[in-house]
Structures are given as structure tokens and as C-alpha cells.
Amino acid sequence: MGSGTGFLVLADALLVLHVLFVAFVVLGLVLIYLGHFLAWRWVRNFWFRVSHLVAIAIVVLQSWLGLICPLTTWEMALRERAGDASYEGSFIQHWLQAILYYSAPEWVFILSYTVFGGLVLFSWFLIRPR
Numbered sequence: 001m002g003s004g005t006g007f008l009v010l011a012d013a014l015l016v017l018h019v020l021f022v023a024f025v026v027l028g029l030v031l032i033y034l035g036h037f038l039a040w041r042w043v044r045n046f047w048f049r050v051s052h053l054v055a056i057a058i059v060v061l062q063s064w065l066g067l068i069c070p071l072t073t074w075e076m077a078l079r080e081r082a083g084d085a086s087y088e089g090s091f092i093q094h095w096l097q098a099i100l101y102y103s104a105p106e107w108v109f110i111l112s113y114t115v116f117g118g119l120v121l122f123s124w125f126l127i128r129p130r
Contacts, residue, residue: 007082014075021071025059028052029120036127049129053120060117063110
């Protein structure tokens with residue numbers, strides 16, 4: 001395995017980690033509300049809820065500050081080091097465009113992250129952790 005291949009493997013691993021992070025944030029909120037209605041006790045777990053709130057807070061803060069997620073930056077740097085094509089912009093913006101052919105101004109993503117973060121914060125008070 002050449003050094004380029006190693007960098008691509010690391011870049012792909014970061015991509016997978018990023019997808020898992022996004023899934024945790026998005027599905028976490030869905031499961032919190034669903035779990036409330038289905039009386040799942042684990043959705044009130046304090047550490048799960050704190051980590052979920054912190055995760056979306058980081059995303060919202062980065063968007064407000066105009067920062068690209070470090071996972072995206074590291075993945076792109078590894079792909080460039082391997083001689084592979086990289087992309088510009090945020091992870092979600094890139095993959096939404098690639099998967100859904102959807103492109104929007106940056107403010108749309110900032111607003112979306114902020115509203116989603118508000119829903120997560122609202123869930124903290126509506127469905128209190130224990």
C-alpha cells in the first residue's frame with residue numbers, strides 16, 4: 001500500500017466519522033422525541049443528552065463564526081496529500097449538493113443549523129434528562 005493509499009484510507013475514515021457525527025446529531029433528536037412518546041428511558045440519559053447538545057452547539061457556533069468543520073478540513077488535506085480531488089465548503093453543503101443536487105447560499109445552512117440547535121435546546125426543557 002503506497003503512502004497515497006494510506007492517506008485515502010485515513011480520509012475515508014474521517015468521512016465515515018463525519019457521517020456518524022451527523023447521524024448522531026440528526027437521528028439523536030428524532031430518537032429523543034420518538035423516545036419521549038414511546039417511553040424509552042434511555043433518551044433521558046444525562047450523558048447522551050449533554051453530548052448531543054454539545055455536538056449541535058459546536059456545529060452552530062462554527063457556522064456563526066464562518067468556520068469549516070475540522071473533520072472536513074482534515075479530510076480534504078488528506079485527500080490532497082494523496083493526490084485525490086478535494087472539495088470546497090462545508091461537509092454537509094458538499095454532500096447535499098453531491099447527493100441531492102441541492103445548492104444554497106451559506107446563510108441557509110447557518111439558519112438550518114441554528115433552528116435545529118434550537119430544537120435540540122427545546123428538547124432539553126420539554127423532555128428533561130435525568
